[in-house]
Amino acid sequence: MGKVGYSHEFRSIEAGKEHPMAHLLESMFGEIGQMGELTWLLSIAQNLKLSKTAAEFDQLTMLMADRRAAAEDNNKGDILQHFLDDMRSEKSIAFTNKNILYSDAALVLTGATDTIGAVLAHLSYQLANHPHYQDLLHVQLQKAYGKTIPDEFTNQDLSKIHLLDALINETMPTTPDRQPPEGITVDGVHIPGGVAVRVPAHALHRSEQFYTEPAQFRPERWLDDNKVYVKNAEAFIPFLIGPNKCVGKRMTMSVLRLVMAYTVYNYTWEKAPGEDGKRIRTESKDNLILMAGPFEAVFLPR
Template sequence: MLIHFGFVPLVVITSKEAAEEVLRTHDLDCCSRPKLVGTRLLSRDFKDVGFTPYGEEWKERRKFADFHESKFIDKEEIEELVFEAETALASFTCSDFFPVAGLGWLVDWFSGQHKRLNDVYLKLDTLFQLVIDDHMNPGRTKDHEDIIDAMLDVIHKQGKNDSLKLTVDHIKGFLANIFLAGIDTGAITMIWAMTELAKKPKLMKKVQDEIRDCLGNNKETITEEDVDKVPYLKLVIKETFRLHPAAPLILPRETMSHMKVQGYDILPKTRILVNTWAIGRDPKLWTEPEEFNPERFIDSHVDYRGQHYELLPFGSGRRMCPGMPMGIATVELGLLNLLYFFDWRVPEGMTHKDIDTEEAGTLTTVKKVPLKLVPVRAM
C-alpha cells in the first residue's frame, strides 16, 4: 500500500509476495534507513548499526557487531527506561514528515515531543556513560570480554588508515541498539509462549513431557546442547514468532534508487515498512491463522532466519537483525528452564480460560494484561 504522509512517500508491505520482492529482489535498492529525528538523537547522529543509513561505515560496524554480542545491563528501573525510550521513538514526530520551513519542528516543540526525546536521550546517555566508565576503570575485575571492552580496545589501538573508526559516541550508539532491541524482545516472546501454553494445558503437558523425557529427571542445569534435543519446543517458539512477533513492524527501510514492487513504481527516498504481524496472520498463507498451533510447522520447510518471507520476526536481507543468534538463544534457554524445572498453574480463582491475549504496545507488541502464573517445583 503506497500512501503519502506529509511530504514523505510511505509504502506499507502486508503480503509475503511484496515482502520477498522488497527484502530479497530489491534488498540492495532499499537497504538504507530514513534519517528520523528520534533515531538521529538516540544513535548519536547515526553512529550505531540499526538506525544508520547504508554505506561503507555501516558495513564495517555491522561486521564488528556480528562478532561481539553481549547482555551486559543488570540494573533497577531498566524496564521502565526501555518502555519510555520505545514510546518516545514510536511517537509521531512531525519533523520527519513535514520538514519544510521548520513547520514540523515547531509542532514537535509545542507538543512536547522534542522534550520527551531529549529527556530519554539524557537518561540513556547517563546510563551508558556509567557503563563505559566502569569498563575503563583500571581496577575493574572481569571474567570475560564483552562488546564494550572490544570497542574500547579498538579505539585505543586504531590507526589513521583503519577502515573501522570508533569513538565513544559509536559505543553509545551500539549500546542504544542493544538496549532498545535486545533487552525486552526476548522476554516478550517468552511471555507470549507461556501465555499460549497456559491457555492450552494439553499443549503445555505435551511440550513438558517431551522435554523431561528427552532430558531425564536429574539435570541440575540446562545447557545449549540440551536445546537440540527438544524439537517440539522449537515448534512452539516458531509458532510464537508467527502469531506474536515482538516487533510487528520491521525497522523502516528507505529506497536509494527507483524500483518496481508488484508492478508499482517506488521512487528513491521512499520509506518502506514491512508488517510482519499482518503477514504472520494472513489467511492465504496460514490455515486458521489466529489459532496457536505449533504442529503446523511439523515437516514444514518454513523458518524464521530470513529466507522465508511468510515468517520474518528478525527481518531479512542486509538489514536483518544482527542480534538474532543471541535473541534465539535467550528464548530457547529461557523457556527450556521454565518448562523443565517448573509446572505452571493459574492463580487461585482462575482457570486457563480466563487468560486473555489482548495486545498493547508501540515499537513492540506486549501482552496488555500481565501474565500471572504460579510456579510449582516439578522435581
C-alpha cells in the same frame, strides 16, 4: 544486554522490580512510535531539550560506557571491549572519538528490546490455555535433560527439539524494516531506493494469504514442513532477513529455549482463579517493542 554488552548485571530479578534502563527504553520507543517512527524528530526534540526520556537514556548510557572504559580489567570479552580496543588502537577503524562510542554503546542497549519477554509472556498464556503441549514437550525434554551436561540442559540439545522451536515460533513478534537499494514496485506503486519500508508484522503473520487459521494457536504449523497451516514460509521473518537481520537471533533463541525448557521440565501451570486471559491481549502495547499485558498463572512443581 547489560552482561553481554558491558559485563554489567542489572539484577532486576533479585531486586524484584524493573530497572530504570528498561523503563527508559520502553518510554523512548513509545515516543518514537508516537512520532510515526521518524527518529529525526526525536533527535530535534533531544537537541531542544524537549525529550526528558531521551536525555535520561543518553546520560545513563554514557555513564555505563564511562564506567566500563574505566574498568581495570578490560579483557572481559563483552561487546564494549571490542569498541574500546578499536578506539584505543593507533589505527582506529570505526571508533575514532568518544561520541561514536556513546552512540554505539546506546545501540547495544536498544538491541535488548523485549522480544524475549514478549514471547515468554504469550507462550506462558498459550500453554496455560493448551496444557497438553506442556505434557508433550515435557516428554521430549526428559530425553535432552543431562545429555551433554549432567543435570542440565544445553542449547545445543534443545535446538534439536522441534516442538520447542515450534512453540516459540508460534508466539514470535517482530516489525520488519527493509530498504531495497534499487527500489521496488508493489501492486503498481513504486517505492524509490533507500526508502525505509515498515512491514506490519502483526498483519503479515496473521494473513490468510500466507497461513491457514492464522489467528489460532497451531504450533504444528512449524513441524515437518507442514504445508497445511503454512502456505508460504518466506512470510515468516521474525528476525528479518538479509544484511540487516537481527544479530541477536542466536542469543534470543538460546535464552527462550533454556527458560522454557527448565520451566516446563520443573512445573505445570494454569490460569489463576479469576484470570480470563483478556488483559494480555487488550492491554498489550506495541511501541516498536511489544509489552505484553498482564497475565496471572498458578505454577505447581511436577
